[in-house]
Amino acid sequence: MADGGKRDTYTPESLLAVAVEVFIERGYDGTSMEHLSKAAGISKSSIYHHVRGKEELLHRAVSRALDGLFGVLEEPGACEGRAVDRLEYVTRRSTEVLTADLPYVTLLLRVRGNTATERWAMERRREFDQRVAELLKQAAADGDIRADVDPKLATRLLFGMINSVAEWYRPQARGGHHGAEVADAVVRMAFAGLRT
Amino acid sequence: MADGGKRDTYTPESLLAVAVEVFIERGYDGTSMEHLSKAAGISKSSIYHHVRGKEELLHRAVSRALDGLFGVLEEPGACEGRAVDRLEYVTRRSTEVLTADLPYVTLLLRVRGNTATERWAMERRREFDQRVAELLKQAAADGDIRADVDPKLATRLLFGMINSVAEWYRPQARGGHHGAEVADAVVRMAFAGLRT
Incomplete structure (x- = not known):
């Protein structure tokens, strides 16, 4: 398909969704702009129209997962009451965030690497784990x-x-579980x- | 180092240990005989002295993990008594096998692919999971x-x-947990x- 054919159908959001699938399948390191261009069916220059490069796509993708997870920690159920109840709440809601934003959280869980964005994502993920570990310690x-x-x-498990x-x-x-059912089972x- | 220098210091067992580390780090697909030769510090022909190729090394490695796991199912604690107690026993012992044979089980858990050995390993792993799923269903x-x-x-979780x-x-x-402590915590x- 010619370059102009599909360009206008892409939004930053839909391009991000394609990029996340490719990052998960090939690994972030193993993904080139060429791979992204092929998967999206648009030219590299069209991608550069939306973002500065693949690292910006990674940053946006893991930010979405991190915003979801850190958002949970701001919810009343995570802030009020006994630590064990807050921990249970965070466990349930984190599982729901994972099932709702599955590709974004999957990517976050797999990030290992040496670019600034990868290191930042790993650091933020550790911060989240640390916040939960503190709740468990308090409980x-x-x-x-x-x-x-x-x-x-217990935190690791x-x-x-x-x-x-x-x-x-x-x-x-088909016949699969809803995110809320999975979260219930985990809790x-x-x-x-x-x-x- | 010249080819003959280290050849005699390698046994099938020690070569296997090196190969497993390389498979885990690079992925089985991403590992060439060249990589194995460099990691082991011996020539490719020396490796061929021990095994027919990398697929035989993979077969031996995952067999070790599978033998450990299926061995658990033959133990009296896995065969006698109420299903819930057998399930608990298998949970504890599987965790112990994982910690004792860590690289081998790690490799087994990561195997995905299209060679006959990879498909066989995935199939055997599914069989093991199925045996445990049946115990849980009975419980x-x-x-x-x-x-x-x-x-x-519950089985998946x-x-x-x-x-x-x-x-x-x-x-x-240092200061880490013993396999038995981890297994206790899981149970x-x-x-x-x-x-x-």
Whole structure:
């Protein structure tokens, strides 16, 4: 298709969605502007009309995931009440953000690398994990979390369970679960356990 | 170093350990015999002295992980008693196998691809997951697992938590956890929950 044919159908938002899929499939390092151009079906110069380059696309994509996750921490359920209840709230809502913004959060979870944007994303992700770790530590200090699991280990396993959802969750899957069902299951399993 | 210099210091076992590290770092697809030769510090012909090629190394590596995991299913704790107790046993022992054979299980978890060995490994891994899923389903039918979490979802989250350990567990880490401590934490969190 000629360059001008599709250019006007792209918005920064739809170009971003295509770029995120390519980044996830090929890895950010392994993605060239040529790959993005082919996947979007527009010329490289058309892409440069929207963004300065692939790093800006990465920045926008991981920002979306990070804004969603940090936004959760500002919600009343994450700020008021006992630490264990706030932790449960953040667990539920983080899982919902992951299922709602699946490709963006998946990309954030996979970012490893040496560009400034990748380092920034990893640092922000660590900050988020740290905020949740502090909630869990406070809940343990309150005596609301079992004493026979090390809080650091519990934090890792909690994130392990939440983040693993990105490996298999597909919102379009027929007969699949809704994000809220998955979040419910994560909360029940992590906080109350599987045994009756 | 000249070809003959190190050849005799390599055993199939030590060559395998090097290959697994390279497969994890570069991906199996992205690894050439040249990469393996450089990492091992021996010539390609020396490697061919031990194995037919990189696919044989992959086969040996994932076999080791699979033998460990399927071995758990043969242990008395996995075969006798109520399904929920067998499930708990398998959860604990799978986590221990993961921490004990960390690089091999990590490689197994990352295998995706189109060679016969990769497809075989993925199929065997699915078989293992299926065996555990059946245990969980039986435990639910026994009424020993909470009814408000779908068994399929619970299986996915349980594996998600166990397998996430491969992302951060390092046996040599100072002040780090032992495999048995991690397995304890996984079992407590998954079966009894974090809340007191």
